[in-house]
Amino acid sequence: MVPAMSDEEFDEAVGVALESIPERLASKIDNVAVFVEDVYTPEPWEDPETTLLGLYEGIPLTERGEAPWAMPDRITLYKEPILSICSSREEVVEQVRITVVHEVAHYFGIDDETLHRLGWG
Template sequence: MAAPVDFDEVIDDVIDDLPKAFLARLQSVAIVVEEEATADQLASVRAQGLFGLYQGVPRTRFGADNVALPSKITLFRGPLTRAHRTPERLIRAIEDTLLHEIAHHFGIDDDRLDAIRVEGRANRIGSADPDEARS
């Protein structure tokens, strides 16, 4: 059996790898891990299941710096673990989910995230390195 993945360690690694300019703007964001999403969390985004959830005021909104409550990113251990059976895939999913939720904090919506992914794939496919295109 594979060793369990330490969610907190993966989260710390992702945060450590972010450019310093982003770190200052994440100071007021709580990042937590919960086992499962609550019914209220699922209803808030009209979802049947979630890997992660951003709750707060995006940085692009006027007055975001003056909001009384901190923003919160929640990663859901149960759904992530059930959907990604190997440690390698689980680590990648934790990283991707956290970066996805951080993007929401910076005002990037799901449609723009999808477009960025498509642009990234097109760039990898057009690269000179065939190994890079497959990643």
């Protein structure tokens, strides 16, 4: 059974997940906007059945130069797919945390293969 969660409750879970990032890492996160959307809409070149829990869009720290004019990076969490794979509110909160860590790791330049190997896939 998919747990019911209001937008405000889901946003709160995202806030808690962001606050759980250790300060030594959180202090290095700059110019990143975090959003919540209901679902991911695949790009025309993607499989129309593509489902994402989260998405990082930007230039990872490991690849950027000194570009003070850069647009903010963007992390988006997708509420409906996260809810659909969880059976309790506790699972939702944990999956939100995992997804936030995964997307923030991309900001720091960690790729999917490494994240999967470390158990954050």
